[in-house]
Amino acid sequence: MPTSIIPLLAERLDIPEDQVRPLLSTMVEELRQRAASDGVQLSGLGTFREDGDALTFDPSPALQRRVNRPYEGLSAESLSPEAEPDPSAAQDPSEEAAPSPASDADQDEDLAQDRPPAQPNADTRSPDSFTILSGVLAALFLAGAGWFVVTQTNVLGPTQNPPPTATETPADQTGRNATADSASDSQSVDSTVPEDEASDARDWTIVVASSSSRGGAQEAADRYASQFDSVAVVSGTVDNTTWYRVTIGRYASESTAERVLTERADALPSDAWTHRLE
Amino acid sequence: MESPSAEDVIEAFTDVVQDQLDTGNAVEVPGLGTFSVEHRPSGVQEEDGVRRLAPPRNEVVFTPEPGA
Numbered sequence: 001m002p003t004s005i006i007p008l009l010a011e012r013l014d015i016p017e018d019q020v021r022p023l024l025s026t027m028v029e030e031l032r033q034r035a036a037s038d039g040v041q042l043s044g045l046g047t048f049r050e051d052g053d054a055l056t057f058d059p060s061p062a063l064q065r066r067v068n069r070p071y072e073g074l075s076a077e078s079l080s081p082e083a084e085p086d087p088s089a090a091q092d093p094s095e096e097a098a099p100s101p102a103s104d105a106d107q108d109e110d111l112a113q114d115r116p117p118a119q120p121n122a123d124t125r126s127p128d129s130f131t132i133l134s135g136v137l138a139a140l141f142l143a144g145a146g147w148f149v150v151t152q153t154n155v156l157g158p159t160q161n162p163p164p165t166a167t168e169t170p171a172d173q174t175g176r177n178a179t180a181d182s183a184s185d186s187q188s189v190d191s192t193v194p195e196d197e198a199s200d201a202r203d204w205t206i207v208v209a210s211s212s213s214r215g216g217a218q219e220a221a222d223r224y225a226s227q228f229d230s231v232a233v234v235s236g237t238v239d240n241t242t243w244y245r246v247t248i249g250r251y252a253s254e255s256t257a258e259r260v261l262t263e264r265a266d267a268l269p270s271d272a273w274t275h276r277l278e
Numbered sequence: 279m280e281s282p283s284a285e286d287v288i289e290a291f292t293d294v295v296q297d298q299l300d301t302g303n304a305v306e307v308p309g310l311g312t313f314s315v316e317h318r319p320s321g322v323q324e325e326d327g328v329r330r331l332a333p334p335r336n337e338v339v340f341t342p343e344p345g346a
Contacts, residue, residue, distance in 0.1 A: 002304035002312045005294055012290040013282050021308075023287050028309040045292045046338070055311065057340035067299050067315050067336040074333035079322065 044258070061265070062258045065273055072273045073210060202250035204257040205234075207275045208268055209246040217244035224248060227267055234277065245275070299338060311342040 009024060010017040034040035035048040035055060042048075046059040065072070209220040217233045225231045228248045235244050248268075251257040257274040282290070295313050298305040304314035320334045 002306040002314065003298060005291070005298075005305050005307050008294045008298070008305070009287075009290055012294055013286065015282065019281070023282065024291070024307070025309060027284070027287050027291065028307065031310070042288065042292055045295060055342040057311070057313075057338075057342075059338035059340075063296065063299070063338055066296060067338055069300075071333055071335055076323065076330040076332045079329040079331055 044255070060262075062262055065258070065261075069273075072275070073207075073271075075271070201252050203277045204251040204254050205247040205275055205277060206249055206257055206261050206268065206272055207245045207247055208272045211244050211246075212242070214244045217246050221246045247275070247277075307343075309343060311340055314339050314341070 006017050006020050006024065010020045013020065031040055031042075031048060032050075032055065036050040039047055039049040041060075044060060044062050046057055046063055049056050049058070208224060209217065211217040211220065214233065214235070221231050221233050224246060230249050232247050233244050234247055235242055249257070249260060251260065254274055254276070261268065261272060261274055291307075295305055295307075299313060299315050302315055304312055306312045315336050316339050318335050318337055321332055323330050323332050
């Protein structure tokens with residue numbers, strides 16, 4: 001059962017319903033007249049046209065994105081993996097016999113549209129890869145712990161710290177994001193955004209790419225950096241898998257981000273979407 | 279109380295329709311029609327011999343008011 005717009009408009013405009021009816025009637029009449037001539041576009045909603053005797057409505061991309069927010073980033077997935085054989089695999093049968101984890105990762109990235117990738121098969125991963133992975137994780141942990149000690153204890157003293165630049169992560173950024181990580185299991189943010197754009201009020205952004213590898217995301221970010229001022233790679237955890245999203249800008253509201261997305265549609269991928277950083 | 283301008287009415291109209299569709303509600307505009315959201319479940323599509331699983335999506339549907 002549809003809801004009448006009249007009481008909703010009355011509440012929004014803070015006027016009685018009796019006053020809304022003539023205003024709405026005038027607007028609808030004007031809208032139909034314009035739809036009959038050249039069509040009329042309402043920003044953020046869509047375009048009305050008269051097609052013969054019938055009034056048609058074409059929703060705007062912003063409205064379509066808005067109603068599809070629960071499915072943002074999803075794309076069609078092939079059900080015929082053998083229909084597109086890997087040419088390199090066909091040329092080199094030895095690789096087919098012993099697939100490498102790296103090639104698996106590359107395939108995952110090709111399919112990556114912010115979906116959790118297929119879990120790597122543990123049986124096919126060699127012991128060496130685990131050793132390397134463990135070593136890398138241990139090194140990252142030690143580096144992070146050392147950085148934390150240095151910044152929190154101020155060992156170097158205030159004059160030793162270089163002034164922050166536009167591309168550096170502010171010292172307190174990680175602390176704030178660590179709180180965000182612990183506050184949300186479904187999605188957390190670890191950003192490298194400039195401090196002046198990462199204020200609590202500016203938590204909307206435009207996501208232009210997403211990858212399961214930081215390197216892949218950084219490459220995409222480098223491409224967009226030549227066109228946009230504020231490009232960053234932020235990480236988020238979805239279903240226990242870390243994804244790296246390339247974001248453009250920080251906006252105070254969803255409507256502002258949607259407006260920029262619409263205005264810069266030519267320079268952005270068609271599947272870019274607005275996203276609220278948590 | 280001051281009467282809202284035409285711009286105010288259009289902006290409020292757009293906001294209300296967006297908000298209602300955002301929450302999955304259908305909204306009826308007298309003299310114009312009804313806006314609603316219809317869910318399209320995930321399904322298999324075939325194109326050029328390749329079968330793909332299309333993700334679910336919502337579609338905005340506008341039904342013009344009969345005789346308006």
